[in-house]
Amino acid sequence: MEIKKLCVAGGGRMGRQIAMCAAIYGVDATVYDVIEPVLTDVEQWADEYLAGRVAKARMTQEQTDAVRARFRTEKDLGEAVRDVDCVVECILEEEALKRDFFKQLDAVVGENVILATNSSFMVSSLFADCVKNPARLCNMHFYNPALVMKFVEVVQGPHTSTETAQAVYDLCLKMEKKPIWQKKEIPGFAGNYLIAGLYERARYLVEHGYCTCEEVDIAMEYGFSHKMGPFRLNDLTGVDLTFTMMKEKYEQTGIKDDMYDIYEKMVQEGRLGIKTGRGFYDYE
Numbered sequence: 531m532e533i534k535k536l537c538v539a540g541g542g543r544m545g546r547q548i549a550m551c552a553a554i555y556g557v558d559a560t561v562y563d564v565i566e567p568v569l570t571d572v573e574q575w576a577d578e579y580l581a582g583r584v585a586k587a588r589m590t591q592e593q594t595d596a597v598r599a600r601f602r603t604e605k606d607l608g609e610a611v612r613d614v615d616c617v618v619e620c621i622l623e624e625e626a627l628k629r630d631f632f633k634q635l636d637a638v639v640g641e642n643v644i645l646a647t648n649s650s651f652m653v654s655s656l657f658a659d660c661v662k663n664p665a666r667l668c669n670m671h672f673y674n675p676a677l678v679m680k681f682v683e684v685v686q687g688p689h690t691s692t693e694t695a696q697a698v699y700d701l702c703l704k705m706e707k708k709p710i711w712q713k714k715e716i717p718g719f720a721g722n723y724l725i726a727g728l729y730e731r732a733r734y735l736v737e738h739g740y741c742t743c744e745e746v747d748i749a750m751e752y753g754f755s756h757k758m759g760p761f762r763l764n765d766l767t768g769v770d771l772t773f774t775m776m777k778e779k780y781e782q783t784g785i786k787d788d789m790y791d792i793y794e795k796m797v798q799e800g801r802l803g804i805k806t807g808r809g810f811y812d813y814e
């Protein structure tokens with residue numbers, strides 16, 4: 531099965547870029563969001579992004595016109611998923627919200643439509659009971675910024691059919707990504723499972739006064755040639771996203787991660803990272 535028409539649910543940082551990437555590689559892509567101003571912003575962002583590609587001579591005007599014609603936004607879920615082959619869920623990283631969304635989606639989408647989640651940590655098994663046909667459900671996890679980063683994890687849960695994983699994997703290839711096909715689920719999947727170990731130790735070092743966030747970043751950037759240390763990277767991915775996950779863990783297990791209080795304060799003060807101009811570093 532070939533995915534030719536896609537709906538991306540959630541027009542935030544990830545959703546809009548995933549949809550744009552699909553449109554660039556010839557897939558019809560509709561961004562759906564519950565907040566109308568987000569969709570207005572997505573439309574404006576799409577125009578600016580494509581104009582930038584022409585200005586930098588990366589694409590011709592003719593090419594960007596064709597991409598723009600394949601990229602649209604829609605505030606009605608039923609309309610957004612009309613005739614699509616696949617829906618990529620890109621809403622907030624909260625299990626209850628995602629479960630509600632999959633139930634809502636299942637009521638309006640055909641049983642053969644592939645349902646993928648871009649969740650950073652949640653395996654699709656968590657949503658298998660929310661949909662009629664879980665064989666069509668899997669993870670499709672992009673990295674930020676999705677237009678640039680090549681790595682994508684396709685994760686086949688025990689409920690996922692091989693045809694579903696294959697179609698999603700093929701879509702990644704069509705988008706010139708470098709995907710892996712995990713045939714066994716683990717929270718965070720290969721990439722975030724690996725990096726979570728680094729984050730845990732980075733936060734331990736800061737919480738217990740061994741070094742500062744900047745020094746942790748220096749260690750990883752200059753000692754191990756990481757493009758960005760964990761805190762600089764966190765400014766890119768969003769301090770709020772990390773705190774949401776820390777909070778969920780705390781609520782579920784009673785375990786408070788190192789630096790929990792620092793993250794909470796940063797979120798309260800709007801220091802969310804690059805998107806707000808301030809996070810662990812100042813971008814103004």
Ligand SMILES: NC(=O)c1ccc[n+]([C@@H]2O[C@H](COP(=O)([O-])OP(=O)(O)OC[C@H]3O[C@@H](n4cnc5c(N)ncnc54)[C@H](O)[C@@H]3O)[C@@H](O)[C@H]2O)c1
Pocket residue numbers: 539540541542543544545562563564565568619620621622623624627631648649650651671672673674766767768771
């Ligand atoms: N930010 C990252 O670095 C990153 C990387 C990989 C994966 N992810 C995952 O992608 C997902 C989205 O992350 P993001 O950073 O784009 O978040 P974001 O906060 O930028 O965007 C989320 C969007 O979802 C919308 N939304 C919320 N509830 C909705 C609903 N019921 N229906 C439709 N839209 C709804 C919000 O209005 C918002 O526009 C999360 O699951 C996150 O874990 C994020």
